Structures are given as C-alpha cells and as structure tokens.
Amino acid sequence: MELRWGQIDVNAKSNSVPQMSNITSFSDVDVLKDSSVDTVNHANYCEFGQSLFGNEQPIFEVSDEIKYGIWSNEISDENCSFQNPPILDISFENLPATSKGIYLEFWEQTNLYPYEVNIKWYDDDNVLLSEKDFQCDNWSFLFENVVNEYSRVVITFNSMILPLSRLKITKIIYGDEVTLTKKDIVKDSAFILEELDLYSETVSINTFECEIFSNNSSFDFVTNKGNLNTLQANQLLEITVEDENYGTFFVKTLSSENSRTLKIKATDILGVISNSFFKGDVYEDYPFTQFIDDIVYSSNIELLFDGEHNGFELVDLEDYTLNGWLPSTTCREALRQACFSLGLCIDCSRSYKITIRKFETFEKTYITDSSIIKNTKKQSMREKYTSIHLYSYNISKGITEQTLLEEVYYDVGTYSIGTDSPIWQYSIVGAEIISSNANIVYFEVKTAGVVTITGTLYDITSTLNIKKDEYIYTSDIAKTFDVNRLITSQNVEGLLEKWYEYYNYMYGSTAKILKPLKLNDNIVLSNVNGVVCYQKINLLYGKHSDIKIVGDKNVD
Amino acid sequence: MWIEPITNRSYKDVLRANELEYKWKNHTITDDEKTEWLSNLLGRYTTNDINRVNQNINYLSTLLLELGYSQKVNVKIWENTEYFLKNDLINFIANIDIIRSTLPSFYTTPNICDDLRQGNSLLDYTDANDIENMLEDKKEIVENMIKSFIYSDEIYMGEF
Numbered sequence: 001m002e003l004r005w006g007q008i009d010v011n012a013k014s015n016s017v018p019q020m021s022n023i024t025s026f027s028d029v030d031v032l033k034d035s036s037v038d039t040v041n042h043a044n045y046c047e048f049g050q051s052l053f054g055n056e057q058p059i060f061e062v063s064d065e066i067k068y069g070i071w072s073n074e075i076s077d078e079n080c081s082f083q084n085p086p087i088l089d090i091s092f093e094n095l096p097a098t099s100k101g102i103y104l105e106f107w108e109q110t111n112l113y114p115y116e117v118n119i120k121w122y123d124d125d126n127v128l129l130s131e132k133d134f135q136c137d138n139w140s141f142l143f144e145n146v147v148n149e150y151s152r153v154v155i156t157f158n159s160m161i162l163p164l165s166r167l168k169i170t171k172i173i174y175g176d177e178v179t180l181t182k183k184d185i186v187k188d189s190a191f192i193l194e195e196l197d198l199y200s201e202t203v204s205i206n207t208f209e210c211e212i213f214s215n216n217s218s219f220d221f222v223t224n225k226g227n228l229n230t231l232q233a234n235q236l237l238e239i240t241v242e243d244e245n246y247g248t249f250f251v252k253t254l255s256s257e258n259s260r261t262l263k264i265k266a267t268d269i270l271g272v273i274s275n276s277f278f279k280g281d282v283y284e285d286y287p288f289t290q291f292i293d294d295i296v297y298s299s300n301i302e303l304l305f306d307g308e309h310n311g312f313e314l315v316d317l318e319d320y321t322l323n324g325w326l327p328s329t330t331c332r333e334a335l336r337q338a339c340f341s342l343g344l345c346i347d348c349s350r351s352y353k354i355t356i357r358k359f360e361t362f363e364k365t366y367i368t369d370s371s372i373i374k375n376t377k378k379q380s381m382r383e384k385y386t387s388i389h390l391y392s393y394n395i396s397k398g399i400t401e402q403t404l405l406e407e408v409y410y411d412v413g414t415y416s417i418g419t420d421s422p423i424w425q426y427s428i429v430g431a432e433i434i435s436s437n438a439n440i441v442y443f444e445v446k447t448a449g450v451v452t453i454t455g456t457l458y459d460i461t462s463t464l465n466i467k468k469d470e471y472i473y474t475s476d477i478a479k480t481f482d483v484n485r486l487i488t489s490q491n492v493e494g495l496l497e498k499w500y501e502y503y504n505y506m507y508g509s510t511a512k513i514l515k516p517l518k519l520n521d522n523i524v525l526s527n528v529n530g531v532v533c534y535q536k537i538n539l540l541y542g543k544h545s546d547i548k549i550v551g552d553k554n555v556d
Numbered sequence: 557m558w559i560e561p562i563t564n565r566s567y568k569d570v571l572r573a574n575e576l577e578y579k580w581k582n583h584t585i586t587d588d589e590k591t592e593w594l595s596n597l598l599g600r601y602t603t604n605d606i607n608r609v610n611q612n613i614n615y616l617s618t619l620l621l622e623l624g625y626s627q628k629v630n631v632k633i634w635e636n637t638e639y640f641l642k643n644d645l646i647n648f649i650a651n652i653d654i655i656r657s658t659l660p661s662f663y664t665t666p667n668i669c670d671d672l673r674q675g676n677s678l679l680d681y682t683d684a685n686d687i688e689n690m691l692e693d694k695k696e697i698v699e700n701m702i703k704s705f706i707y708s709d710e711i712y713m714g715e716f
Contacts, residue, residue, distance in 0.1 A: 061642035163580075
C-alpha cells in the first residue's frame with residue numbers, strides 16, 4: 001500500500017512568466033502555465049533523432065488544436081552540443097516560489113531529452129541563490145535542488161542526448177511527487193472521511209488526515225531540512241491506494257505534537273473554494289453550467305484543473321437553469337443553495353473533481369455479508385418528520401429606492417459596495433459605475449468629493465409550501481429548511497416531493513466493511529435498502545471502512 | 557545527377573539503429589559507432605534519404621521534360637534544421653506518384669501504400685525500399701527510351 005502526493009509549489013505555475021527565444025513558430029511558451037499539454041505521438045522524418053522505422057505513429061502536423069509545448073529552433077551538433085544553447089527563463093510575478101527542484105518533461109514518444117543542463121535560481125533582487133549542473137537521463141526528470149523563495153529560474157540546455165536533435169519541452173512542475181509507504185506513516189493515522197447529502201441540504205467537505213514520521217520521509221520538520229517548505233497550505237495531495245484513486249485533497253493544516261511526527265490535515269476541493277467570495281445575483285433562466293463557471297472563476301481554481309468547467313463534472317445538467325435571488329456569499333454556500341434549489345447532489349469523493357448530478361442517476365449495487373466485519377452491523381430509526389415546510393420566493397422589479405452610499409472620497413480610484421437587498425437599477429452622483437449586479441456595484445472615483453449611490457430594489461414575496469402526512473395521529477413534527485431564495489413557485493413542488501420521500505427513508509444502518517464502497521452506492525445492509533451517505537476509510541490497515549446508509553426497510 | 561538509391565534495408569538494420577541509439581543514450585557508443593550513426597545508417601530514415609529520393613525524382617523529371625513529357629515535378633532539398641510535416645509527406649509521395657504514373661512500369665515494380673499517399677502512416681523500411689526500387693526501375697525505363705530514340709534517329713537519317 002502506498003500513499004503518494006506531489007510536493008509541488010501549487011502557486012508557482014500560475015505566477016510564472018516563462019520566456020524562451022529562438023523557438024519554432026508553433027511553440028507556445030504559455031503551455032508551461034497549463035497543467036498538462038497534449039503531446040500526441042508525432043513523428044518527424046527530418047530530425048535525425050526522430051526517425052521511427054517500425055512504429056505506427058501519426059505524422060507530425062501543425063494544428064491549432066494540438067499543443068506541442070516548446071521546440072527549439074537550435075539543433076544539437078554532431079557531438080550532441082548546442083552551439084547556442086536554448087535558455088528557458090522563468091520569473092515569478094507575485095509570489096516567490098519554493099520547491100525541491102524543477103521537474104521537466106521532454107519528448108516522451110521517442111525518449112528524447114537534453115543531457116547537460118545548468119540551472120540558476122535567483123531572488124527578487126536578481127541575486128544568485130543557487131546554481132547546479134545536471135545530467136538528465138530520461139524524458140521525465142526532476143532537477144533536484146531545494147531552493148526557497150526564488151523569484152527567477154534560468155535553465156540552460158547545453159546538450160542533447162542525441163546529435164542533430166532539437167529540444168522539446170512539454171511540461172514543467174515546480175516540485176516532485178513523493179511516495180510514502182506504510183513504514184513512513186504512523187499506525188492507524190491515515191483516514192479519509194467522505195460524506196454525501198443527497199439533495200444538498202448541507203455540503204460536506206471530505207477530509208484526509210495522516211501522521212507521518214519525519215525521519216523516514218523526505219523532510220525533517222524538526223531541523224527544517226529537506227522539502228518541508230514545499231509542503232504548504234493548499235498543497236495538492238493525490239491519494240492512491242493500490243493504484244486506485246482515493247481522491248485529491250489540499251493541505252489545510254500541518255501540526256506536530258512531538259518531535260518525531262507531523263500531522264497533515266487536508267480537505268477536498270470544496271474546502272478550497274469554501275471561503276472564496278461569490279457575488280451572487282438575481283437570476284432569470286440562468287444556465288447552471290454558466291453558474292458553475294462563475295464559481296470556478298470566483299474561487300480561482302481554474303488553474304488547478306484542465307478542461308471544461310475546470311474542477312467540476314456536471315452529469316446531464318445542460319438544461320438546468322437558475323431563477324431567483326442569490327445574495328453575496330461564499331462559493332461553497334452559493335453552490336449549496338443552487339444545488340438545493342435544483343435537487344442536485346454534490347459529490348467530491350474518489351475524484352479530483354466535484355461531481356454534480358441528480359440523485360436518481362446513481363446505480364444500485366449490492367454487498368454481501370462476507371464483506372462485512374462480523375458483529376458490526378447496526379440499525380436505527382431516524383428522526384421522524386410528519387411534514388415538510390419549504391418557502392418559495394417571488395421576485396420582481398419594485399419601485400422603492402434606497403440610498404446605498406453617501407460618503408466623501410478623498411482619493412481617486414476604484415471602489416465597490418455590497419447591498420443587503422437586491423437592486424435592479426443604480427444611479428450614481430460624483431463617480432462612475434464600472435459594473436454592477438443585484439448585490440454589488442463597482443465604481444470609479446475620478447475626482448475627490450461626495451459620492452452618492454441610490455438603488456431601486458427588487459420586491460420579494462414569500463409563500464410557505466407544505467407537504468404533510470395525511471394520516472398522522474400525533475402532533476405534527478415539521479422539517480423546515482434554511483432560507484433559499486432560489487426556490488420559486490416553479491421548483492418548489494418538486495423539492496417538496498423529494499424531501500418528503502427522503503424523510504420517509506426512516507432507517508439508518510452502520511457497519512464496518514472490509515473494502516470501501518463508493519458514497520453513491522445504493523446497497524442493502526441490515527435489511528435496509530439505502531444509499532451510502534458516510535464513510536470513514538482507514539487507508540493503511542486493510543482499508544477497513546465505517547459506513548452509514550440511509551434508506552428504508554428492504555421490501556424484496 | 558542520379559544518386560545511387562538504397563534498396564536493401566532490412567529489419568536487422570532497424571535493430572542496429574535502435575542499438576546505436578541506446579548506446580548514445582547510455583554514453584557507451586564508440587567513436588566508430590558515432591561515425592556509423594552519422595553516416596547514412598540504413599535503419600533510419602532521415603533528411604539524407606528524403607533528399608536523395610527528391611534528387612532522383614528531379615533527375616527523372618528533367619529527363620522526362622527533355623523527352624517531351626510536360627509534367628514538371630518541383631522537389632525540395634531539406635535541411636536538418638527544418639521539420640517535415642504531414643503535408644510535406646503527402647507532397648513527397650505525390651511527386652513519386654507523378655514519376656510512377658508518367659512512365660510504364662515493369663511487372664515487378666512495387667506499389668506505394670495508400671496510407672502513405674494520404675499521410676496516414678509512417679514509412680517502414682519496406683516502403684522505403686519500394687520507393688527507391690520503383691525510381692530505379694523508372695530510371696532504367698527512361699534510359700532505355702533514350703537509347704531507343706538514338707536508334708530511331710540513325711534510321712531516319714538513312715545511312716543506306
């Protein structure tokens with residue numbers, strides 16, 4: 001069993017400004033800011049080191065759809081040396097970088113790579129911090145050298161592994177992957193906690209925690225030697241057990257209770273976006289897919305992930321739209337309110353992405369008694385509700401005006417103010433509005449003086465909707481939900497049905513099982529036919545897992 | 557000028573080329589082997605091979621033009637510093653096709669694989685042999701044609 005993670009400076013790539021001169025016209029230095037580059041197998045006859053007799057590979061062609069990384073115009077001579085060595089010069093704009101080295105990928109398809117490489121690291125005053133010569137021996141190579149707080153790195157490629165070859169760089173990572181085996185991890189300390197709410201009444205953040213021995217791992221936090229500085233807040237950890245993906249997590253806290261071990265606590269991507277600010281707005285048939293892109297943009301996670309809706313996987317939600325008012329809030333709360341209003345489920349387990357889909361799309365699977373640890377099955381009744389209460393909201397443009405701001409500004413510049421109630425029309429005196437939505441207005445003060453902003457409010461009315469058990473003989477126990485103004489007369493009926501049905505799932509079951517399930521698995525356990533909503537996985541020791549399911553008595 | 561074609565590549569040559577590449581990468585290659593690598597190694601297909609084929613196409617095309625065939629073939633001589641794209645492969649094969657279709661073939665003259673014509677696959681060593689065998693056949697046919705014109709000339713001049 002192994003736990004692997006990248007010791008990578010997660011901010012370095014997005015902050016980097018890579019530059020390289022004398023490169024081919026189709027080269028794109030900015031691919032080094034992307035998480036990965038499509039390096040489809042391509043052959044090119046006219047390069048001496050690229051003749052590929054006996055291989056079935058596509059012919060090299062220039063296409064806007066394919067990124068090849070960086071190809072040097074310079075070609076190694078007959079002794080493999082570059083007469084004018086290609087130089088990759090990377091500076092870091094905002095934050096200096098810290099890493100245990102620079103990991104580069106070259107041309108995997110033919111295992112073509114540079115041989116002699118010199119790297120210099122500089123601080124923000126351009127003072128040399130460190131310099132090292134390397135001899136590369138593979139298409140993927142870590143140029144290992146721990147350097148803290150560098151603002152510029154200059155990589156000079158002096159020779160190639162073959163004559164008459166051009167340098168091809170396809171990927172850069174500021175750091176490296178670390179593999180920890182069982183011996184590096186304190187017994188019974190590595191856990192993943194996964195939780196799921198079928199209709200997003202709450203949105204749980206899955207967590208990973210483990211405690212590692214400092215002397216066995218690649219750093220020593222007592223002496224502050226090794227790669228400790230590369231293990232930083234929001235560090236991306238990929239948890240893999242026996243080649244199976246157990247999810248991607250981001251470091252939240254590092255702590256130590258003694259001099260020998262270090263505790264790592266990490267959250268899934270929901271934990272990362274948890275506190276990011278989301279502007280919200282008044283929505284009218286606003287595509288849910290667009291809303292997710294807004295979340296990605298607001299939480300600044302687009303650089304962590306590739307592809308459409310970076311960091312999210314949306315299952316058949318193209319036709320879903322939002323209506324109503326979402327006040328300014330955190331990205332996590334915005335996501336919760338939106339998914340609640342649409343009856344959608346948010347799941348981050350076993351993936352590096354946030355999957356959002358309808359609960360109904362989950363597949364049913366079965367577990368056998370042999371996979372359950374003996375005498376661990378328990379069954380219980382859940383809290384009983386006899387009615388579901390849900391407010392829906394109607395929003396329309398009103399006529400009431402409200403003064404939002406009346407203040408003297410002494411400095412010119414750009415400012416913003418938020419509102420407690422949604423505004424559909426702004427007027428401003430003494431400054432100029434740059435942009436606005438229902439919750440926030442950005443304005444520019446060009447001349448010092450009094451600025452007055454007035455807004456015309458939306459009118460909001462609410463209606464209580466109730467779904468009740470008609471045959472109750474006791475007093476009513478109502479389930480009420482938090483205020484969510486994305487619930488309108490259009491979607492409230494469907495939500496009432498879903499929640500009424502959900503609270504008719506009267507039974508819960510718990511058990512310890514030998515091999516973890518997946519959170520959305522629909523299973524039968526202790527005669528309860530239900531869905532796995534909670535799981536605590538002991539990663540190191542047998543992968544024993546505590547599970548909870550919510551469901552109804554098995555009628556089969 | 558006609559350059560002697562290479563038509564005897566074998567799989568053994570490909571293996572030898574791979575072996576030398578392995579030695580380059582492991583820094584165990586000898587000076588003699590470096591020279592072997594940098595010469596026209598049969599198991600690799602490089603700029604040298606493309607340029608030789610192109611030069612022979614040019615040779616045949618010039619002869620054909622002199623003989624009254626109107627099809628002019630434009631070939632390019634490649635530098636090691638250039639890169640050869642899919643379209644360049646298609647043009648390369650198209651030029652070979654022009655020579656092939658302009659002149660009759662022997663029944664033993666090899667064909668060109670359609671995948672190559674469409675730029676959908678790389679050459680293998682047998683394709684490379686076939687191309688140069690075909691050009692060699694065409695050269696023989698053109699030269700026979702030239703010889704036959706000379707005989708006709710003599711007949712028309714009437715020395716009896």
